[in-house]
Amino acid sequence: MLTKSSTELVRQRNSVLVLSVLRRHGALAHTEIADSTGLSSATISAITADLERAQIIEKSEQQAASGRGRPRVLLRQRRDCGYLIVVIISSDAVQYSLVDYAGKLIDRFSEERSHDPAGAARFIAGVRAGLSRILDRSRITQEKVLLISISSKGLVNSTEPVLVWSPIFGSEQIDFESALRPDWQAKVILDNETLLVAAALGAREEIVKGADFRSLAALSLGHSVGLGIVRRGNQTGQEISAPNFGHMLHMAGGGLCRCGTRGCIEAYAGFYAILRSAFEVPLDTIPAKFVPVAELDKIAAKARQGHRIPAFAFRQAGLALGNGLSRMLSLTERMPIAITGPGTRYYDLLRQGIEEGLSQSHIVRMEGMPEIRVVADEQILVFEGHLNRALSVIDQDIVISGGQSGD
Amino acid sequence: MLTKSSTELVRQRNSVLVLSVLRRHGALAHTEIADSTGLSSATISAITADLERAQIIEKSEQQAASGRGRPRVLLRQRRDCGYLIVVIISSDAVQYSLVDYAGKLIDRFSEERSHDPAGAARFIAGVRAGLSRILDRSRITQEKVLLISISSKGLVNSTEPVLVWSPIFGSEQIDFESALRPDWQAKVILDNETLLVAAALGAREEIVKGADFRSLAALSLGHSVGLGIVRRGNQTGQEISAPNFGHMLHMAGGGLCRCGTRGCIEAYAGFYAILRSAFEVPLDTIPAKFVPVAELDKIAAKARQGHRIPAFAFRQAGLALGNGLSRMLSLTERMPIAITGPGTRYYDLLRQGIEEGLSQSHIVRMEGMPEIRVVADEQILVFEGHLNRALSVIDQDIVISGGQSGD
DNA sequence: ATTATTTTCTCGACAGTCGAGAAATTAAGT
DNA sequence: ACTTAATTTCTCGACTGTCGAGAAAATAAT
Numbered sequence: 119m120l121t122k123s124s125t126e127l128v129r130q131r132n133s134v135l136v137l138s139v140l141r142r143h144g145a146l147a148h149t150e151i152a153d154s155t156g157l158s159s160a161t162i163s164a165i166t167a168d169l170e171r172a173q174i175i176e177k178s179e180q181q182a183a184s185g186r187g188r189p190r191v192l193l194r195q196r197r198d199c200g201y202l203i204v205v206i207i208s209s210d211a212v213q214y215s216l217v218d219y220a221g222k223l224i225d226r227f228s229e230e231r232s233h234d235p236a237g238a239a240r241f242i243a244g245v246r247a248g249l250s251r252i253l254d255r256s257r258i259t260q261e262k263v264l265l266i267s268i269s270s271k272g273l274v275n276s277t278e279p280v281l282v283w284s285p286i287f288g289s290e291q292i293d294f295e296s297a298l299r300p301d302w303q304a305k306v307i308l309d310n311e312t313l314l315v316a317a318a319l320g321a322r323e324e325i326v327k328g329a330d331f332r333s334l335a336a337l338s339l340g341h342s343v344g345l346g347i348v349r350r351g352n353q354t355g356q357e358i359s360a361p362n363f364g365h366m367l368h369m370a371g372g373g374l375c376r377c378g379t380r381g382c383i384e385a386y387a388g389f390y391a392i393l394r395s396a397f398e399v400p401l402d403t404i405p406a407k408f409v410p411v412a413e414l415d416k417i418a419a420k421a422r423q424g425h426r427i428p429a430f431a432f433r434q435a436g437l438a439l440g441n442g443l444s445r446m447l448s449l450t451e452r453m454p455i456a457i458t459g460p461g462t463r464y465y466d467l468l469r470q471g472i473e474e475g476l477s478q479s480h481i482v483r484m485e486g487m488p489e490i491r492v493v494a495d496e497q498i499l500v501f502e503g504h505l506n507r508a509l510s511v512i513d514q515d516i517v518i519s520g521g522q523s524g525d
Numbered sequence: 526m527l528t529k530s531s532t533e534l535v536r537q538r539n540s541v542l543v544l545s546v547l548r549r550h551g552a553l554a555h556t557e558i559a560d561s562t563g564l565s566s567a568t569i570s571a572i573t574a575d576l577e578r579a580q581i582i583e584k585s586e587q588q589a590a591s592g593r594g595r596p597r598v599l600l601r602q603r604r605d606c607g608y609l610i611v612v613i614i615s616s617d618a619v620q621y622s623l624v625d626y627a628g629k630l631i632d633r634f635s636e637e638r639s640h641d642p643a644g645a646a647r648f649i650a651g652v653r654a655g656l657s658r659i660l661d662r663s664r665i666t667q668e669k670v671l672l673i674s675i676s677s678k679g680l681v682n683s684t685e686p687v688l689v690w691s692p693i694f695g696s697e698q699i700d701f702e703s704a705l706r707p708d709w710q711a712k713v714i715l716d717n718e719t720l721l722v723a724a725a726l727g728a729r730e731e732i733v734k735g736a737d738f739r740s741l742a743a744l745s746l747g748h749s750v751g752l753g754i755v756r757r758g759n760q761t762g763q764e765i766s767a768p769n770f771g772h773m774l775h776m777a778g779g780g781l782c783r784c785g786t787r788g789c790i791e792a793y794a795g796f797y798a799i800l801r802s803a804f805e806v807p808l809d810t811i812p813a814k815f816v817p818v819a820e821l822d823k824i825a826a827k828a829r830q831g832h833r834i835p836a837f838a839f840r841q842a843g844l845a846l847g848n849g850l851s852r853m854l855s856l857t858e859r860m861p862i863a864i865t866g867p868g869t870r871y872y873d874l875l876r877q878g879i880e881e882g883l884s885q886s887h888i889v890r891m892e893g894m895p896e897i898r899v900v901a902d903e904q905i906l907v908f909e910g911h912l913n914r915a916l917s918v919i920d921q922d923i924v925i926s927g928g929q930s931g932d
Numbered sequence: 933a934t935t936a937t938t939t940t941c942t943c944g945a946c947a948g949t950c951g952a953g954a955a956a957t958t959a960a961g962t
Numbered sequence: 963a964c965t966t967a968a969t970t971t972c973t974c975g976a977c978t979g980t981c982g983a984g985a986a987a988a989t990a991a992t
Contacts, residue, residue, distance in 0.1 A: 121563075122563045122980095123534070125535060125946090125947050125978085126948085128531060128947090131527070132529055132948090134527065149970065149971085158949065161948080164949085185969075186959035186968050188956055190970065283891060359857075361856040363856070366851075366886070367851050367855070369776075370844070371885065379886065379887040379890055380885070381885065445852050448772065449769070449770070449853055450768065478788065479786065481769055483786055531948085532948055532949060532977085532980090533978070533979085535978090535979060556940085566981090567980070567981060569940095570942080593937050594938025595940065595987055596988065597938090597940090598940080
């Protein structure tokens with residue numbers, strides 16, 4: 119559905135554009151902003167004057183004049199314009215980070231996850247406590263927290279911040295919106311963790327390749343299996359999505375998965391699945407909730423020494439991943455695949471299976487094997503993805519509402 | 526990547542908006558346009574005056590005044606503003622349709638496809654001949670043909686009008702852009718046939734449900750298997766895509782497909798595949814190029830009489846479709862599925878397999894079986910999809926360029 | 933004829949962008 | 963010390979666009 123445009127909307131969009139180049143490049147002078155936005159100098163004057171009046175950006179002390187002519191004055195975001203809390207939920211801990219409007223980390227701590235399985239309600243209480251704790255440790259008033267950006271593995275509702283399915287809580291839904299609304303007036307967004315990895319990699323790629331960048335998938339290997347896809351949208355930035363890849367059907371009637379279904383990809387490629395097949399436990403055994411990585415390292419060591427059964431377990435995992443990836447490519451398009459997560463340490467063992475699984479499909483036979491790269495530092499990428507997304511959401515919101523309060 | 530906005534762009538967008546409501550609702554009066562666009566009366570005056578000057582719309586004879594007050598003058602598109610040629614490539618014929626700017630069919634004929642397999646070049650020559658024929662039969666000058674909209678089964682390049690893979694020509698690519706550029710200055714677009722079906726169904730759905738519409742998949746069953754997905758985009762109208770569904774991997778190392786790969790969905794659910802398994806021909810037999818539907822009807826009749834082997838063939842086909850659909854849903858989201866194409870006549874035989882194949886997956890177990898409906902009149906939907914897409918492309922182009930030539 | 937009603941058109945106000953050039957500010961030259 | 967060149971920022975008028983209010987137009991009812 120198309121919708122009407124107005125001159126005010128033009129200003130809004132151009133203001134967001136100015137903020138976004140400021141975010142990408144750091145402090146910039148008037149002329150530099152004009153150059154990288156394509157807007158005229160006069161327009162930059164008008165927009166920056168507005169933003170300055172609304173206390174969103176500020177003039178910084180001019181640096182040592184680097185040539186002759188009137189010295190530049192750099193414009194930059196005001197750090198105290200607003201704050202962001204990033205909550206990263208992982209299987210064993212929840213990490214809270216307080217970040218200012220310029221993207222600078224102010225405070226961070228992690229809290230152990232209670233492994234109490236009966237604890238969706240307790241978990242929510244824990245998150246609420248963690249949030250107030252990070253606020254209390256700072257000198258920031260609550261109204262200044264503009265956004266709470268949460269990530270988790272699992273399946274996320276695309277429109278509301280509701281965790282629909284997660285490895286830990288299963289189908290016990292967690293609605294962060296209603297959980298946090300009593301305490302917080304900040305906006306709450308929730309994203310799948312691997313989606314954020316993909317978003318971060320996509321943003322990096324776009325800086326390097328510019329308009330040549332088309333699409334990219336991130337595959338996260340660990341206790342569970344996640345996938346994020348970034349695709350260049352028609353007009354609007356990037357299109358990102360986090361499919362339910364780990365629980366996509368690999369083989370009908372196959373091994374039993376943690377989710378209770380048979381034949382999920384994760385039932386072959388999750389850590390517990392590799393363990394299960396390495397120990398030749400029947401595939402319909404209810405899998406362990408949690409597998410120590412050290413255990414898997416031992417199996418990997420044996421596989422590398424040439425033992426058949428452990429090597430076969432990794433190969434099966436690779437095949438499931440490769441087949442699944444090929445299906446994903448059939449449904450989208452050929453794109454590079456970045457593999458992250460703790461499972462990358464076994465990539466040498468998985469690789470052959472992945473490639474064989476991929477090559478069993480029409481699309482790969484026809485268009486060739488997609489580029490596969492291993493990317494370390496998943497944690498950093500998750501955080502980077504949070505910042506990318508959250509700060510641009512804040513920019514958007516601040517411009518829309520800032521025009522009202524400003525002046 | 527964000528891009529700058531300007532006041533001119535506002536006018537462009539609002540002009541397109543006006544043209545789109547005119548297209549949806551037919552001839553409208555000034556006030557009606559204002560109501561359904563949300564633009565003010567003054568703006569409508571300005572925009573329609575521009576469009577009228579550019580000879581894109583015209584005032585129609587006012588209808589019988591329906592009340593007191595100044596009578597309305599209806600505005601409508603000028604039919605002679607430009608023309609569209611729709612080319613629908615199917616396995617046995619190519620249909621050419623000439624359509625005016627208001628979407629009215631002016632002329633149509635079909636030409637038999639030469640089944641000569643060595644004929645990509647000859648096929649292109651045939652299309653060029655067909656196009657000049659339909660133009661010659663009219664009194665329209667070539668410059669007035671603004672767009673040639675082509676559809677085919679198979680895999681289509683998403684940015685350029687290149688048929689990457691098709692059931693008939695295989696990997697022998699057909700680049701319609703370079704094939705038609707010598708003769709035509711019209712823009713050329715190419716879409717997958719089932720994508721157009723999905724687009725048409727999505728547009729219908731959106732009229733009924735309005736903002737509640739989220740997404741929809743169209744599955745076309747026939748000699749080959751096609752899938753189109755429509756999803757409501759964030760801001761920009763609808764996001765549509767045509768995955769390579771028929772050749773998505775169903776089962777590694779499975780039956781041989783026409784494409785030369787093993788285990789494609791089509792190798793189980795295409796007409797030739799059902800025939801093959803009903804006759805218990807080994808699954809690695811090179812399949813027939815073309816299967817008379819009468820032959821399949823016989824098998825279906827036997828299956829309905831309770832013969833095991835033919836019934837099993839349809840069931841296997843259903844399972845392949847159901848598993849494939851479940852994978853598609855895992856990678857996107859739960860959405861209704863509309864089944865079209867000649868294969869719908871066997872839906873009674875396929876249904877159980879499809880549902881079983883779907884229910885083997887996590888997403889269906891968790892969120893429930895998606896709504897499945899059978900939709901007849903695939904041909905009409907394909908044409909409707911062509912018109913939806915092509916005419917809105919024309920509107921867009923005409924507004925962008927029309928501003929220059931106009932006045 | 934006059935009045936009520938409805939639609940279309942027009943005018944002035946306001947918001948936004950742009951190009952050109954003025955104002956500001958520094959380095960280099962004489 | 964003064965002038966000139968260079969560079970950046972700011973300002974002004976022109977242009978485009980949307981909007982609200984009300985004038986103008988055109989018909990039915992009184």
